Amino acid sequence: MTREQLIEQIKSKRSFLCVGLDPDIDKLPEFLLAYEDPIFEFNKRIIEATADLCVAYKPNIAFYECYGIKGWISLQKTLEKIPKHCLSIADAKRGDIGNTADRYARAFFAKESAGMEFDAITVAPYMGEDSITPFLNYKDKWAIVLALTSNKGSYDFQFLTDASNQHLFEQVIQKTNSWGNTSNIMYVVGATRGEAFKAIRHYAPEHFLLVPGVGAQGGSLADVCAYGMTKACGLLVNATRSIIYASRGTDFADKAREEALALQQAMEKELIKAGIIQ
Numbered sequence: 001m002t003r004e005q006l007i008e009q010i011k012s013k014r015s016f017l018c019v020g021l022d023p024d025i026d027k028l029p030e031f032l033l034a035y036e037d038p039i040f041e042f043n044k045r046i047i048e049a050t051a052d053l054c055v056a057y058k059p060n061i062a063f064y065e066c067y068g069i070k071g072w073i074s075l076q077k078t079l080e081k082i083p084k085h086c087l088s089i090a091d092a093k094r095g096d097i098g099n100t101a102d103r104y105a106r107a108f109f110a111k112e113s114a115g116m117e118f119d120a121i122t123v124a125p126y127m128g129e130d131s132i133t134p135f136l137n138y139k140d141k142w143a144i145v146l147a148l149t150s151n152k153g154s155y156d157f158q159f160l161t162d163a164s165n166q167h168l169f170e171q172v173i174q175k176t177n178s179w180g181n182t183s184n185i186m187y188v189v190g191a192t193r194g195e196a197f198k199a200i201r202h203y204a205p206e207h208f209l210l211v212p213g214v215g216a217q218g219g220s221l222a223d224v225c226a227y228g229m230t231k232a233c234g235l236l237v238n239a240t241r242s243i244i245y246a247s248r249g250t251d252f253a254d255k256a257r258e259e260a261l262a263l264q265q266a267m268e269k270e271l272i273k274a275g276i277i278q
């Protein structure tokens with residue numbers, strides 16, 4: 001999906017919501033366990049209940065690969081169920097030397113290789129340029145670079161400063177910026193980092209940011225929008241557990257829709273406030 005198509009979707013759906021698909025077999029509604037592939041059944045119903053309210057889906061690969069071959073099959077079926085008008089993000093956080101990164105890119109972007117073609121993948125920048133550029137060689141695909149994450153551990157490295165007082169997360173953005181452009185690189189910035197969005201926008205004024213941490217992690221949508229929104233929106237705000245586990249009963253898809261709708265409505269207000277839609 002191109003940047004222009006993504007912006008078009010945001011405007012027409014009046015939403016910049018990304019729904020996380022992190023299915024945990026121990027948290028699924030019990031009646032689904034009778035199905036041959038409970039994870040796919042769960043995801044399918046979540047997608048059907050929310051596809052008109054969101055512009056992206058983000059399966060976190062850990063929640064599939066932990067089930068081995070069966071999990072990969074559930075992931076592949078889930079990806080096929082994600083409508084083409086939604087950006088599909090493999091939250092895989094890959095990062096390795098160039099020739100290995102090339103294989104990772106094939107695995108997630110080249111359908112003829114592993115049978116999956118995501119629009120985007122999250123990547124870890126620690127290993128530098130050759131670990132990221134293989135993902136940028138695919139037309140209309142995105143590498144989403146971890147910049148400032150939502151977790152407590154982000155303080156261990158990401159806030160370290162150099163002699164000029166520049167934080168590591170700022171250096172990451174400044175450096176990776178030159179490897180691609182605003183049509184093939186996004187950054188992960190946690191919603192719990194409201195205070196840092198100004199600094200992020202200094203180094204990435206136009207890039208899309210994938211923002212996890214609203215909902216279960218307590219991040220503020222209002223803060224994210226106040227400091228992170230651009231003229232083209234520039235935000236994909238993710239919520240996972242607060243949507244997909246809104247209920248564990250037979251009404252789970254309806255309740256997921258209610259949660260997604262509440263976020264979409266709050267996002268619509270922000271888009272109007274910013275003059276992006278009327």
Ligand SMILES: O=c1ccn([C@@H]2O[C@H](COP(=O)(O)O)[C@@H](O)[C@H]2O)c(=O)[nH]1
Pocket residue numbers: 020022060091148149150151188189190212213214215216217238239240241242
């Ligand atoms: O900084 C980060 C990077 C990735 N994540 C992932 O996003 C979702 C968040 O799920 P919630 O249930 O909405 O908390 C999950 O897949 C994380 O691994 C993140 O939270 N923070």
